[in-house]
Amino acid sequence: MNILKILFPLTIYMFYRLELFNYIYYQFISRSCLNDVMTSSIQIEPQTSVLISGGGLSGLALALALKSSGIEDVLVVERAKALRSKSQGAVRLTGKGLESLGTIYPSLPNTLLSIGAHRNTAFIRKEALSNGTVTFDYMDDPHNGAGVAIAWADIQNSLANAIREVSNDESWLRCGSGIKSYKEKADMVEVKLDDGSIITTSLLVGGDGTFSTVRRQIKNPWFDKPRHYSQTNWNSIISRNSLPEEYRVPEKTLIGIKYILSGAYSTFFNSDIGKNRTFWQLRITDEKIAKAVDSTGRGGPGLAGVKQRILDIIEQASEDTPAANFGELHALVMATDNNIIFERRILDRKPLKRWSSPRRRVVLMGDAAHAMHPAPGQGANTAFADVVSLAKFLKEGNIKNPANCIKKYEEERIIIANKVQGRSRIWGINQVAGKMPPIYQKYRN
Secondary structure (H helix, E strand, O other): OHHHHHHHHHHHHHHHHHHHHHHHHHHHHHHHHHHHHHHHHHHHOOEEEEEEOOOOHHHHHHEEEEEEHHOOOOEEOOOOOOOOOOOOOEEEEEHHHHHHHHHHHOOHHHHHHHHHHHOOOOOOEEEEEEOOEEEEEEOOOOOOOOOEEEHHHHHHHHHHHHHHHHHHOOOOOOOOOEEEEEEEOHHHHHEOOOOOOOOEEEEEEEEOOOOHHHHHHHOHHHHOOOOEEEEEEEEEEEEEEOOOOHHHOOOEEEEEEEEEEEEEEEEEEEEOOOOEEEEEEEEEHHHHHHHHOOOOOEEOOOOOOOOHHHHHHHHHHHHOOOOOHHHHHHHHHHHOHHOOOOEEEEEOOOOOOOOEEEOOOOEEOOHHHHHOOOOOOOOOHHHHHHHHHHHHHHHHHHOOOHHHHHHHHHHHHHHHHHHHHHHHHHHHHHHOOOOOHHHHHHHHO
């Protein structure tokens, strides 16, 4: 009798456990499998072959490379309300960068050379010493004659115009809602946008920059955070005519100045970028300043009081070292409106051994894959090389089942990009320490 009292409740308990298991299996596992079977048997076609997240340089370059080769079924998704046509940034395209752009679209190199500054004169390096003197080095830049210094927006607009030359309408572009998440399936990727809508695609390409939403789903964000350098960067583009004549950079020339601002290592660039425009950039290594600016590193243009912040730093440095000469730096900042100064922290991302999702229907490129320290100026050039490689394998392979294409792309690009990323980090660490970049040390010696 005592045994029955024990066994009876135990039997009821096991029965309900079994029923609960059957319910869970039916509701979640069985239905999921059934849906996969039904999907594969019905073979629903994705809405687009290639969906590109991000309408920046790499995103537009890939769209152009694919569409100009006959792959029309391409969609670029951009979070902003419209493609960015203005920017305060500049890019140094190397000879290899121009070569990549020529592979993407043959007329691009000549277009960009006609707009930017094809630098073929000396790189003027200065060092403003605390005793008031300024030392000069006139160096033959190893990159002279092989590239172009140009506004970021000029490249962006040239890429957008080229896409419009090969496309009948604007159906390739969707602005106003970025990618929120994706769900990778055997035969497609379901992409959910910020507005709640869903787009299906054979391949999702994350070209959405350093803070990539796509990368956050491929890699666990807790273990894949941006790396900071305790550096703050300010830059802008202004008319050369707005400057006193003594501070107007000669055409096709870059002036680089090394400062010590109240004990902080700093670099300043005054560069011709074509069309009578000057690009200036100030970068300061000071953790306290960097944290005060923006904890995320994103920054932005025209932030409140940004111009006065820079002037306050210059004023404090002038008080700390009264004999020092900060004239050129002060003149360029004074000639610039607050609303066109871009402020941000300097950071990069950790190198990855793989850029794709488990089924290789989602893949990264450009800064989303390998954001690097900007000191050697290789970010855009490396991104365009990514585009050339990815477009090549997609054109040669099966775009509906792109896993093999993506594997070949990763095999060709990851090792190379990681090396460039590693060298850029060394440049960045040297810059933080106030040392001359290794390439110029070697070249000078």
